[in-house]
Amino acid sequence: DAGVTQSPTHLIKTRGQHVTLRCSPISGHKSVSWYQQVLGQGPQFIFQYYEKEERGRGNFPDRFSARQFPNYSSELNVNALLLGDSALYLCASSLVFGYNEQFFGPGTRLTVL
Amino acid sequence: AQSVSQHNHHVILSEAASLELGCNYSYGGTVNLFWYVQYPGQHLQLLLKYFSGDPLVKGIKGFEAEFIKSKFSFNLRKPSVQWSDTAEYFCAVSRMDSSYKLIFGSGTRLLVRP
Numbered sequence: 001d002a003g004v005t006q007s008p009t010h011l012i013k014t015r016g017q018h019v020t021l022r023c024s025p026i027s028g029h030k031s032v033s034w035y036q037q038v039l040g041q042g043p044q045f046i047f048q049y050y051e052k053e054e055r056g057r058g059n060f061p062d063r064f065s066a067r068q069f070p071n072y073s074s075e076l077n078v079n080a081l082l083l084g085d086s087a088l089y090l091c092a093s094s095l096v097f098g099y100n101e102q103f104f105g106p107g108t109r110l111t112v113l
Numbered sequence: 114a115q116s117v118s119q120h121n122h123h124v125i126l127s128e129a130a131s132l133e134l135g136c137n138y139s140y141g142g143t144v145n146l147f148w149y150v151q152y153p154g155q156h157l158q159l160l161l162k163y164f165s166g167d168p169l170v171k172g173i174k175g176f177e178a179e180f181i182k183s184k185f186s187f188n189l190r191k192p193s194v195q196w197s198d199t200a201e202y203f204c205a206v207s208r209m210d211s212s213y214k215l216i217f218g219s220g221t222r223l224l225v226r227p
Contacts, residue, residue, distance in 0.1 A: 033214065042203050042217030043157075056214050090157065098213055104157040
């Protein structure tokens with residue numbers, strides 16, 4: 001079975017641009033979470049979605065937004081990119097909301113110049 | 114604010130040495146506890162988890178962890194490490210309430226010398 005997949009693998013943007021990251025959960029998983037991992041730190045929670053509804057939001061500015069589609073895949077959008085947004089963005093899926101054994105994808109490495 | 118502390122940022126061991134990585138969290142309610150591992154070039158993988166029951170949890174590859182509620186700790190142990198255990202280890206906590214997000218520690222980089 002395929003695990004969590006994310007695209008693209010790497011991305012280079014300049015300050016002020018917009019970026020969209022994509023995630024497909026494990027088949028049968030209905031909840032998707034997004035995390036930001038800055039070099040040298042542990043992942044930080046950004047969003048959690050279940051059945052297309054936002055169920056949790058971390059301490060990130062409104063420039064960060066996300067959505068979940070009927071097929072349970074998800075997008076993370078970041079507007080007006082800053083240098084500090086450079087990080088590894090991780091997607092994790094779990095069976096349902098509240099069942100919090102989460103399975104992580106390989107991440108998207110975003111570099112903002 | 115809730116937090117997860119991993120006391121050792123870098124650990125260097127020789128093969129066959131015993132390993133213990135510390136993890137403490139600051140939340141008094143019911144929690145689920147996890148250890149994730151990230152091998153070089155690979156993504157985060159679940160090593161073991163504690164939801165309820167026996168506080169001594171066994172995971173993959175000979176790892177185990179003990180939940181001590183009175184100390185808010187969930188330390189990871191392995192009696193004899195191998196070179197292939199070289200990786201970064203993350204402790205994570207999830208609150209059992211309306212928020213099920215994972216709160217991660219800053220990680221411990223383990224280098225095992227052959």
